[in-house]
Amino acid sequence: MSVIDALLKRNSHSRLSAPGPQDDELHLILQAGLRAPDHGRLRPWRFVVVAGDARQRLGELFAESLALRHPQADDAQLTKVRASPLRAPLIIAGLLNYQQHPKVPRGEQVAAVATALYGMSLASESIGYATMWRTGAMARDPIVISALGGAPADEVIGFLYVGSPEGPRKALPNESSNNFISHF
Numbered sequence: 679m680s681v682i683d684a685l686l687k688r689n690s691h692s693r694l695s696a697p698g699p700q701d702d703e704l705h706l707i708l709q710a711g712l713r714a715p716d717h718g719r720l721r722p723w724r725f726v727v728v729a730g731d732a733r734q735r736l737g738e739l740f741a742e743s744l745a746l747r748h749p750q751a752d753d754a755q756l757t758k759v760r761a762s763p764l765r766a767p768l769i770i771a772g773l774l775n776y777q778q779h780p781k782v783p784r785g786e787q788v789a790a791v792a793t794a795l796y797g798m799s800l801a802s803e804s805i806g807y808a809t810m811w812r813t814g815a816m817a818r819d820p821i822v823i824s825a826l827g828g829a830p831a832d833e834v835i836g837f838l839y840v841g842s843p844e845g846p847r848k849a850l851p852n853e854s855s856n857n858f859i860s861h862f
């Protein structure tokens with residue numbers, strides 16, 4: 679798949695099943711993401727790979743997070759959130775590893791992490807997988823961030839769900855750049 683095809687045809691896919699990327703493919707995906715532009719080369723990111731049984735542990739963490747944020751959450755809500763990491767064989771949690779810097783504000787560091795995740799999404803698609811970028815309240819919950827190895831100033835910029843696309847792909851939106859572009 680050409681780069682331009684990957685860019686033009688990328689689509690999120692919510693139904694992802696096994697097989698997920700093998701070790702060598704995962705390495706390629708992560709390496710591709712790390713070529714993201716990054717002001718000052720601060721590398722303001724950490725990526726945590728969650729696969730296999732670790733997805734259950736992530737689900738327990740999500741349930742703990744929900745129960746603490748919403749003590750009134752019922753069993754159905756807790757069960758749903760606990761099962762949510764099982765929606766793909768592999769998840770890459772992309773964390774902002776925020777660094778104080780006189781010239782690189784937080785927003786630029788967030789942009790670098792997001793660009794890296796986008797690169798991983800495109801790389802996944804180019805070798806036959808599909809992805810879905812998710813966040814939710816747990817992405818900003820200090821308990822979740824800390825369990826993933828983050829510091830209090832960090833946050834999860836995205837949980838990139840990666841797997842084999844199940845069912846048909848969504849239709850691409852028929853969108854024209856004319857709607858968003860002006861010439862100065």
Ligand SMILES: Cc1cc2nc3c(=O)[nH]c(=O)nc-3n(C[C@H](O)[C@H](O)[C@H](O)COP(=O)(O)O)c2cc1C
Pocket residue numbers: 688689690691810811812813814835836848
């Ligand atoms: C920062 C970020 C966070 C997102 N969080 C969620 C989410 O929690 N749940 C969700 O359904 N989609 C989320 N999305 C959107 C989907 O990943 C996807 O982009 C959207 O459904 C549009 O589909 P498309 O990518 O195929 O155009 C998020 C996207 C971004 C960039």
